[in-house]
Amino acid sequence: MKIGSINLENRYILAPMLNVTTAPYRRFCRKLQKIGLVYIPMLYTKKIEKNPKSVEIDLLKIEEETPIGVQLIGSDPKALKRSIDYLNSYKFEILDLNAGCPSKRAIKAQEGGFLMKDLEKLSILIKTAVKYSSRPVSLKIRTGFEKPVKIEKLAQLINDSGISLLTIHARTVLSKFYGDTLDLDIVKGLKERLKIPVVGNGDIINPVSAKHFIEYTNVDAFMIGRESMGNPEIFNQIHEYLVNNKKVSFINNRNMMEKKLEIYENTIDEFLNGITHPLGNQEIKFIELKRNAIWLSKNIDNSTKIRYQLSKSKTLIQLKETLSNFFSP
Numbered sequence: 001m002k003i004g005s006i007n008l009e010n011r012y013i014l015a016p017m018l019n020v021t022t023a024p025y026r027r028f029c030r031k032l033q034k035i036g037l038v039y040i041p042m043l044y045t046k047k048i049e050k051n052p053k054s055v056e057i058d059l060l061k062i063e064e065e066t067p068i069g070v071q072l073i074g075s076d077p078k079a080l081k082r083s084i085d086y087l088n089s090y091k092f093e094i095l096d097l098n099a100g101c102p103s104k105r106a107i108k109a110q111e112g113g114f115l116m117k118d119l120e121k122l123s124i125l126i127k128t129a130v131k132y133s134s135r136p137v138s139l140k141i142r143t144g145f146e147k148p149v150k151i152e153k154l155a156q157l158i159n160d161s162g163i164s165l166l167t168i169h170a171r172t173v174l175s176k177f178y179g180d181t182l183d184l185d186i187v188k189g190l191k192e193r194l195k196i197p198v199v200g201n202g203d204i205i206n207p208v209s210a211k212h213f214i215e216y217t218n219v220d221a222f223m224i225g226r227e228s229m230g231n232p233e234i235f236n237q238i239h240e241y242l243v244n245n246k247k248v249s250f251i252n253n254r255n256m257m258e259k260k261l262e263i264y265e266n267t268i269d270e271f272l273n274g275i276t277h278p279l280g281n282q283e284i285k286f287i288e289l290k291r292n293a294i295w296l297s298k299n300i301d302n303s304t305k306i307r308y309q310l311s312k313s314k315t316l317i318q319l320k321e322t323l324s325n326f327f328s329p
């Protein structure tokens with residue numbers, strides 16, 4: 001798949017998720033399988049305006065993660081331009097604009113998902129991004145704010161905007177992440193009308209749901225967020241099914257979890273090598289390992305207790321002790 005002049009190796013995209021798809025996590029997922037594109041979780045243009053140094057931490061070593069997109073969220077075109085200028089010194093491939101975040105904070109600040117009810121503002125922001133970004137611009141939207149927007153209107157706005165890629169999370173902003181609110185018809189309708197590649201997103205949790213999403217909507221690629229937590233090889237499982245017609249279901253056990261955590265720890269070490277992380281390298285290692293150890297115990301029999309114990313650990317030593325008791329009881 002091509003985005004502007006950038007060729008993606010495949011049509012699998014890891015979703016941006018705040019405090020989840022950190023650099024070690026993105027690298028870890030990529031180590032386990034081929035992923036066409038990853039995104040950095042949203043960076044607030046307001047924050048960059050106030051103190052650009054505050055986002056340095058999110059951009060550490062991104063030049064090593066090719067191809068990668070950097071996502072901005074904001075409502076003021078001037079702040080957006082200044083953020084784009086600030087990012088110029090970094091090496092990354094795609095600039096993404098967030099028009100889907102449903103958080104109270106985003107709606108109050110008239111950014112993210114709020115833009116789905118102010119298409120005029122959205123259009124101005126997209127035009128600003130396209131004008132000032134030296135890289136292709138992508139946009140991440142929802143189907144609407146309270147109810148789906150008129151497809152024709154949205155399609156025209158996007159076709160006239162100069163963006164290179166659209167990602168659509170197939171539910172309205174007010175539906176947040178609620179179970180049965182997925183609306184694939186809007187995605188299908190938009191895809192039919194757009195000249196640029198479209199990425200489908202929302203509730204892809206296994207090879208069957210991926211196949212259904214793609215076949216129903218005809219999207220060019222898909223993005224996965226939550227299912228990757230605890231099942232970081234989800235793209236591989238889907239690939240085997242779509243391309244090789246092989247059913248690889250997600251199974252997990254202590255042995256697999258131990259192996260993945262070993263890979264994860266090495267990935268963290270590689271990432272931290274040669275840098276001094278502002279939060280402290282040991283602390284980062286602890287936070288990352290703890291969070292992922294909890295997720296990676298997903299589907300393991302009788303793992304409630306270990307998750308509880310892991311969540312209570314306060315230091316890296318404690319965490320590792322708990323894990324080693326679990327793996328070699």
Ligand SMILES: Cc1cc2nc3c(=O)[nH]c(=O)nc-3n(C[C@H](O)[C@H](O)[C@H](O)COP(=O)(O)O)c2cc1C
Nearest residue numbers: 015016017018041042140169202203204224225226
């Ligand atoms: C914890 C969390 C953090 C998220 N952070 C972002 C973000 O920074 N930017 C963004 O565009 N979407 C964010 N999202 C939304 C996801 O990118 C994705 O659109 C959503 O989870 C639906 O996909 P899924 O059903 O595969 O999880 C976040 C979602 C979660 C669960």
